[in-house]
Amino acid sequence: MMRGIQAISVVLGAALLASCGKVGSRKLVSTHTAYNDAVQLTVTREVLTNIVRARYSDPIQFVKVASINAQFSVSVGGSAGVTGGAGAVAGQGGGTIGYSDSPTITYVPASDAAFYKSLYGLFQIEEGIGFGLGYRFARMGPGWQALSFRFTFGAINEATDAAGARGSELYNTRIAALVRLFELGASYQLFPEWDTAASTIPKAKVTAEDEVEAFKWGLYFIEEQDGKSVRLARYRLVVALVLPAPEDPEVLRELETLGVTPGHTKYVLRPPTDSFPGVQDPYAIRVTPRSFADSLVLATHFVEVPTAHTTIVPPIDPLAGDPELLSTIRIRSSEKEPPYPYRTRHRGYWFYVDDSDLQSKMFLEAMVAAYTSRVGSKQATDAGPQIVLPAGGG
Numbered sequence: 001m002m003r004g005i006q007a008i009s010v011v012l013g014a015a016l017l018a019s020c021g022k023v024g025s026r027k028l029v030s031t032h033t034a035y036n037d038a039v040q041l042t043v044t045r046e047v048l049t050n051i052v053r054a055r056y057s058d059p060i061q062f063v064k065v066a067s068i069n070a071q072f073s074v075s076v077g078g079s080a081g082v083t084g085g086a087g088a089v090a091g092q093g094g095g096t097i098g099y100s101d102s103p104t105i106t107y108v109p110a111s112d113a114a115f116y117k118s119l120y121g122l123f124q125i126e127e128g129i130g131f132g133l134g135y136r137f138a139r140m141g142p143g144w145q146a147l148s149f150r151f152t153f154g155a156i157n158e159a160t161d162a163a164g165a166r167g168s169e170l171y172n173t174r175i176a177a178l179v180r181l182f183e184l185g186a187s188y189q190l191f192p193e194w195d196t197a198a199s200t201i202p203k204a205k206v207t208a209e210d211e212v213e214a215f216k217w218g219l220y221f222i223e224e225q226d227g228k229s230v231r232l233a234r235y236r237l238v239v240a241l242v243l244p245a246p247e248d249p250e251v252l253r254e255l256e257t258l259g260v261t262p263g264h265t266k267y268v269l270r271p272p273t274d275s276f277p278g279v280q281d282p283y284a285i286r287v288t289p290r291s292f293a294d295s296l297v298l299a300t301h302f303v304e305v306p307t308a309h310t311t312i313v314p315p316i317d318p319l320a321g322d323p324e325l326l327s328t329i330r331i332r333s334s335e336k337e338p339p340y341p342y343r344t345r346h347r348g349y350w351f352y353v354d355d356s357d358l359q360s361k362m363f364l365e366a367m368v369a370a371y372t373s374r375v376g377s378k379q380a381t382d383a384g385p386q387i388v389l390p391a392g393g394g
Contacts, residue, residue: 035068035103041341047371048364049344051331052351055300056313062110062375070103110375118375123289125269126239127373128152129188143325146179150321151295151366155288157259158272161320172320177257178241184251185244191266194222195236200229241267241285260285292374299367302360303331306349328359 042065050060129152154161156178159170206221214221214232221230243251246265255262261282270284290298301319319326334350337343342364343352353360 031070035070039065039068043372044342044364044368045344047368048331048342048351048353049346051296051299051367052303052344052346054296055303055305056309056347058346060296062115064108064110066106066108068103068105115375119293120291121374122271122291123152123370123374125271125287125289126190126237128289128370129239143322145182146175146321147325149175149178150319151298152289153287154290154294155272155286157286159259160288174258175321177254180254181241181243181251184248184254186241189240189242189266190237191240191268192235193238193268194233200224200231203228203230206230239269241269243267258285292370295367295370299363301326302329302363303351304333306333306335309347309349325359328357329363330354330357330360 046062050062053060149156150161156171156174159168159174161168161171203221203223211221219232219234222233223230243265245251246263252262255267260267264283267283267285268281269287270281272286272288298319301316305313331351331353332338334352335348337345337350338352338354340352340355342355342361343350345351353364355361
């Protein structure tokens with residue numbers, strides 16, 4: 001009989017352990033997806049909320065989900081009974097499995113100096129192009145291409161888009177020139193080059209120890225003036241506008257409009273600070289990237305203000321560009337709560353992006369990507385207050 005009890009116990013234990021493994025792995029997959037969906041929706045609504053606040057000239061505020069600590073526990077119980085007689089053993093067994101999830105979510109109010117530095121700090125050129133403000137729009141045609149340039153660059157060869165500024169009309173003309181060059185076959189490409197933003201020094205003054213120390217920092221001494229002097233440099237990748245037909249008369253005309261010397265196949269996009277005093281590269285397009293705060297202000301043009309609020313919301317001039325395209329991007333408003341996931345409530349009204357409006361959703365996606373890449377990268381370990389709350393219903 002003892003052997004029968006042992007056999008039943010082993011079978012029951014194996015069954016419980018197998019069930020425990022299946023429950024644990026399944027719960028891990030399902031909860032991971034659920035938390036991922038929740039964070040995605042939270043960040044998207046956060047960006048949408050602050051676009052609406054900016055349209056109302058209300059102070060913006062971001063609260064980042066810094067971490068989610070999910071603690072899973074599985075409890076296993078079992079029972080067994082054995083009866084037996086001469087030469088026969090009969091038994092019965094039962095088991096129970098309990099599962100619990102006790103998550104803790106950490107929020108970080110983004111309001112310290114590091115946050116505002118990220119908010120108002122300029123994007124790098126390749127960052128602005130790559131994270132949605134340029135490349136994603138550019139795939140959708142000329143109208144989206146122009147919109148991408150407006151959201152990516154605040155100035156092109158010193159022509160700015162400031163309302164009423166002397167260079168405003170020139171900025172619009174250069175936006176149109178860039179769009180036309182892409183229609184004629186231009187494309188973005190990455191090229192390696194030496195970053196030589198340092199003064200030259202006599203080669204004789206550089207020791208072997210200097211070269212070793214420079215190498216530790218990823219720097220090299222580049223020889224100049226037939227080897228008599230050297231300059232400290234770093235290898236880097238730059239974004240360039242590449243033209244397949246640089247001698248095309250229309251290409252030449254658009255290049256002159258941009259303020260660069262025609263004739264090259266490659267025009268590197270450089271920030272205004274990437275040059276030496278008194279030295280100008282005639283084949284460089286000087287662009288000033290925007291900050292996320294700039295992009296946020298531009299996005300307010302797409303907010304539909306309720307009629308009841310037109311007396312308290314300041315009017316804004318129409319955003320320059322393709323009127324047909326700009327009219328299709330809308331953050332709508334309604335007194336009733338809409339049935340769409342991307343919605344927020346502000347001053348008694350709901351503001352939302354219609355789930356069937358793919359163009360507006362693409363625009364919101366690009367804004368979320370730009371926010372996440374720059375402002376949303378703040379970590380829970382950064383200085384600043386934290387709010388830790390247990391996750392519960394409601």
